[in-house]
Amino acid sequence: xxxxxxxxxxxxxxxxxxxxxxxxxxxxxxxxxxxxxxxxxxxxxxxxxxxxxxxxxxxxxxxxxxxxxxxxxxxxxxxxxxxxxxxxxxxxxxxxxxxxxxxxxxxxxxxxxxxxxxxxxxxxxxxxxxxxxxxxxxxxxxxxxxxxxxxxxxxxxxxxxxxxxxxxxxxxxxxxxxxxxxxxxxxxxxxxxxxxxxxxxxxxxxxxxxxxxxxxxxxxxxxxxxxxxxxxxxxxxxxxxxxxxxxxxxxxxx
Amino acid sequence: xxxxxxxxxxxxxxxxxxxxxxxxxxxxxxxxxxxxxxxxxxxxxxxxxxxxxxxxxxxxxxxxxxxxxxxxxxxxxxxxxxxxxxxxxxxxxxxxxxxxxxxxxxxxxxxxxxxxxxxxxxxxxxxxxxxxxxxxxxxxxxxxxxxxxxxxxxxxxxxxxxxxxxxxxxxxxxxxxxxxxxxxxxxxxxxxxxxxxxxxxxxxxxxxxxxxxxxxxxxxxxxxxxxxxxxxxxxxxxxxxxxxxxxxxxxxxx
Numbered sequence: 001x002x003x004x005x006x007x008x009x010x011x012x013x014x015x016x017x018x019x020x021x022x023x024x025x026x027x028x029x030x031x032x033x034x035x036x037x038x039x040x041x042x043x044x045x046x047x048x049x050x051x052x053x054x055x056x057x058x059x060x061x062x063x064x065x066x067x068x069x070x071x072x073x074x075x076x077x078x079x080x081x082x083x084x085x086x087x088x089x090x091x092x093x094x095x096x097x098x099x100x101x102x103x104x105x106x107x108x109x110x111x112x113x114x115x116x117x118x119x120x121x122x123x124x125x126x127x128x129x130x131x132x133x134x135x136x137x138x139x140x141x142x143x144x145x146x147x148x149x150x151x152x153x154x155x156x157x158x159x160x161x162x163x164x165x166x167x168x169x170x171x172x173x174x175x176x177x178x179x180x181x182x183x184x185x186x187x188x189x190x191x192x193x194x195x196x197x198x199x200x201x202x203x204x205x206x207x208x209x210x211x212x213x214x215x216x217x218x219x220x221x222x223x224x225x226x227x228x229x230x231x232x233x234x235x236x237x238x239x240x241x242x243x244x245x246x247x248x249x250x251x252x253x254x
Numbered sequence: 255x256x257x258x259x260x261x262x263x264x265x266x267x268x269x270x271x272x273x274x275x276x277x278x279x280x281x282x283x284x285x286x287x288x289x290x291x292x293x294x295x296x297x298x299x300x301x302x303x304x305x306x307x308x309x310x311x312x313x314x315x316x317x318x319x320x321x322x323x324x325x326x327x328x329x330x331x332x333x334x335x336x337x338x339x340x341x342x343x344x345x346x347x348x349x350x351x352x353x354x355x356x357x358x359x360x361x362x363x364x365x366x367x368x369x370x371x372x373x374x375x376x377x378x379x380x381x382x383x384x385x386x387x388x389x390x391x392x393x394x395x396x397x398x399x400x401x402x403x404x405x406x407x408x409x410x411x412x413x414x415x416x417x418x419x420x421x422x423x424x425x426x427x428x429x430x431x432x433x434x435x436x437x438x439x440x441x442x443x444x445x446x447x448x449x450x451x452x453x454x455x456x457x458x459x460x461x462x463x464x465x466x467x468x469x470x471x472x473x474x475x476x477x478x479x480x481x482x483x484x485x486x487x488x489x490x491x492x493x494x495x496x497x498x499x500x501x502x503x504x505x506x507x508x
Contacts, residue, residue: 244508247494253426
């Protein structure tokens with residue numbers, strides 16, 4: 001029997017890269033997936049693809065930094081599927097050109113603010129939108145995507161790393177607050193991952209350099225993250241909450 | 255489909271309590287289970303239980319503190335099943351009267367030595383016995399059982415807590431050393447768990463008190479741990495290594 005049979009799981013930033021891989025795997029495990037993305041056309045394309053695999057899926061256009069949009073998203077999920085079992089807070093700003101890699105004092109203030117608005121406030125808003133439904137159901141699974149950069153303190157990346165460290169703090173508080181409702185809140189901290197959409201040469205060289213620092217010396221791909229995602233959305237992790245699982249082939253040892 | 259189909263997994267201390275629950279779950283997930291225990295009769299009875307459910311299991315009387323015994327364990331596993339895919343280093347001294355609860359300076363030196371011999375040296379010896387075979391296969395899963403007490407620094411328990419902290423250190427080193435062979439090495443740190451054999455009134459009250467510190471406020475049972483063990487023995491965790499997963503209903507937030 002599929003491990004996630006009938007669970008309704010929302011994936012933010014689900015239209016591309018790693019988020020898209022999460023959607024596919026969760027659907028394969030039997031979940032009904034709500035694909036949300038700021039790019040509505042791409043979200044619709046992923047939902048269509050999932051339906052082609054005989055999975056139920058719903059696409060929702062959503063900016064996680066917009067409170068009204070997150071509430072509309074939760075309402076749409078309820079209207080379509082009647083429940084919300086899981087939320088994967090995956091949407092985040094992380095790539096150039098949106099993010100510059102510079103010493104912290106050179107980060108433009110509006111860029112700092114934008115990163116915090118999406119990577120941190122977005123996690124707060126989406127969680128806030130779905131939790132009333134999870135409480136009513138008496139259970140739920142929230143999985144927040146943090147980053148291995150929190151543990152390595154990656155330089156020239158202060159806004160991103162700070163936002164992802166905030167995600168761990170929020171995960172811990174939420175775990176304590178929601179335990180009595182049987183809602184688990186955990187975080188995943190991935191290593192640098194080559195998502196399908198990134199293929200230029202300099203990037204690839206950077207990926208291969210990072211691979212050499214790992215215990216398992218190869219480039220990390222989205223596939224490497226799907227097993228832990230399924231685990232944290234399934235009943236196998238029902239007594240685990242407030243934890244951060246590092247998935248990086250053994251670089252950071254947490 | 256069974257997640258652990260075709261995998262041969264050794265569980266030390268598998269003859270009773272939590273270890274027995276690990277054996278049952280791993281077998282249900284399709285693994286051939288080697289039940290290793292210092293109490294050969296108990297190991298035999300767990301293996302028989304599994305055989306009666308038409309699950310593959312082999313009992314091996316094993317003293318993890320005895321190098322020759324651990325080597326026989328590995329060899330007997332290979333003789334019977336032809337391979338070793340997983341090792342769950344679960345055997346440990348933890349209960350009264352064998353392990354006393356006392357201020358550190360009142361711990362008899364020979365009791366300290368005995369705890370280290372089983373809880374730390376035993377993990378070293380069992381890992382040492384199985385890794386040559388895992389290296390030959392180019393794949394393996396080692397799961398070490400640490401303890402939540404490492405994070406809380408539980409007083410009057412210095413030998414046990416120190417031994418379980420040692421397990422985390424060993425896990426990290428082994429992960430780095432064995433990554434190139436695709437052998438993952440991770441630890442699980444459970445909270446205080448009521449195993450079936452713990453029944454007395456005072457202990458039960460202690461369990462209930464402990465529950466109140468959790469995000470999920472109930473007594474922890476072996477069933478709460480089996481999902482994580484299965485996950486760490488499966489291909490779903492193939493890019494996770496050197497990590498410690500706390501499973502305690504949300505007390506220690508790691």
